[in-house]
Amino acid sequence: MERINATVDRLQNRFETLTPAPRISNSLKSLVRGGNINPDEIIALIRLEPLLATRILREANQAPNSKEKGYSSIEQAATAVGFERMYDLLGIYAYQYCDEVETASTYSPESWKRAITCAVCMESLAAKHKLDPHEAYSIGLLHSLANAISEAHEEELDRQLTDPFGHLNSRLKSFGSAGLNYTLFRFWGFPDSFTDPIRFQFSPLDCITTGKMACLLNLSKWITGAIRETNELPDQEKGPDLLVLNLLGEGEQTLWNLVTDVSDCLQRAEAMLHGDYNLV
Numbered sequence: 001m002e003r004i005n006a007t008v009d010r011l012q013n014r015f016e017t018l019t020p021a022p023r024i025s026n027s028l029k030s031l032v033r034g035g036n037i038n039p040d041e042i043i044a045l046i047r048l049e050p051l052l053a054t055r056i057l058r059e060a061n062q063a064p065n066s067k068e069k070g071y072s073s074i075e076q077a078a079t080a081v082g083f084e085r086m087y088d089l090l091g092i093y094a095y096q097y098c099d100e101v102e103t104a105s106t107y108s109p110e111s112w113k114r115a116i117t118c119a120v121c122m123e124s125l126a127a128k129h130k131l132d133p134h135e136a137y138s139i140g141l142l143h144s145l146a147n148a149i150s151e152a153h154e155e156e157l158d159r160q161l162t163d164p165f166g167h168l169n170s171r172l173k174s175f176g177s178a179g180l181n182y183t184l185f186r187f188w189g190f191p192d193s194f195t196d197p198i199r200f201q202f203s204p205l206d207c208i209t210t211g212k213m214a215c216l217l218n219l220s221k222w223i224t225g226a227i228r229e230t231n232e233l234p235d236q237e238k239g240p241d242l243l244v245l246n247l248l249g250e251g252e253q254t255l256w257n258l259v260t261d262v263s264d265c266l267q268r269a270e271a272m273l274h275g276d277y278n279l280v
Contacts, residue, residue, distance in 0.1 A: 008183050014149050015054070019106050020093065024049045028094035039083060042090065047074055050107060050115050050141050050148065052093050056081060057138070059089070061189035070191030073134035074141075105152040114228055115141050115148065120265040121220035124258055129248065131213060135193065139213065140220055143198045146180040178202055204244060215244045223258055 020028060027045055046052055053074050060077035061070045071077040078086045107115070122140030126133040182199035197214040200207035201221060204214035222240040245251065 008180060008187065011146055011149050011180065011184055012187070014105075014153055015051075015145075017105060018051050018149065018152055020049055020051060021106050021109070021112055024112075025094055028052075028090060032091045032094055037083075037087070039078075042087065043075060043078055046078070046086075046090070047119075047137065047141070048116065050112070050145065052090065053138065054142055054145060055093065056086060056089060057142075057190065058188045059085075061191070066189070069193070070189065072191050072194040073132065073138045075134045107148050108151045110228070111144070111148040111151050114224055115144065116266065117227055117262060118143065118217075118220050118224040120262045121223045121258055122216055124261045124265075125216045125220060125248075126213075129212065129216065131216070136213065136216060139194060139197055139217060142185075143181060143201060143217060143221075144177075146184055147177055205247070212248070215248055218244050219248065219250070223262070227262060 019025065024045075028049070031042065031045060046056065056074065057071060057077040060066060060080040063080065066080070071080050081089070119137045119140035122136040123133045126136030178199060178201050182195050185195045185198065193210055193213070196207055196210045197204075197217045200211075200214040201217045204211060204218040207214040219240055
């Protein structure tokens with residue numbers, strides 16, 4: 001357990017040095033420079049920046065007056081920290097290490113795309129299954145934060161992050177990675193409703209607290225892998241877990257229906273990054 005804790009400590013330290021992706025950073029700076037104080041537009045942009053979203057959720061959940069069950073969505077957290085503080089965090093983060101852009105570490109473009117795609121899948125499925133779509137979106141957006149931090153510091157990835165799992169196969173490494181994500185968010189005070197689906201993202205049927213949300217995350221990860229053509233399918237190579245589909249009362253047609261929904265949402269996200277908030 002010492003080695004795992006040491007790895008989580010490194011992840012936390014690395015997280016503090018990460019900067020926004022350039023395309024997100026430019027949008028954040030434009031918003032601050034223009035004096036934009038429209039909460040809807042600010043929240044819409046924060047939802048596209050996993051690192052800033054994490055910072056706001058962390059601050060809300062670590063506040064002395066944090067509510068007992070914590071905050072599990074970006075919207076809840078932003079309300080809890082207050083508009084003025086949220087705007088300050090946005091401004092500080094937008095210009096963080098701005099003089100070190102060439103050497104700064106951030107989400108890789110592929111990690112960012114996977115995070116946004118999974119978040120949109122989660123939001124769409126949650127609305128259909130009568131779960132909180134804001135909470136689902138936030139879980140989908142941040143569920144692989146540990147992996148993204150690692151990819152941002154690729155040079156030390158093999159030596160440090162994967163070292164505790166170096167002798168394991170890819171499936172067991174995935175379970176170990178989910179555990180690191182879970183532990184990281186627990187350290188930051190995130191509520192069980194947020195952390196448990198992440199802990200059981202590869203084995204949702206084992207989650208007895210928020211099993212349905214864990215199932216949605218498992219399915220959303222599969223859809224994300226299919227859309228992004230990555231090798232990140234949860235447990236299988238040819239299709240989603242049939243037990244998860246049956247438990248949710250879904251058929252495989254769900255996957256194809258979601259492709260269109262996700263594509264539309266990603267187009268809206270792209271428009272926002274170019275300053276067009278008409279579709280928010």
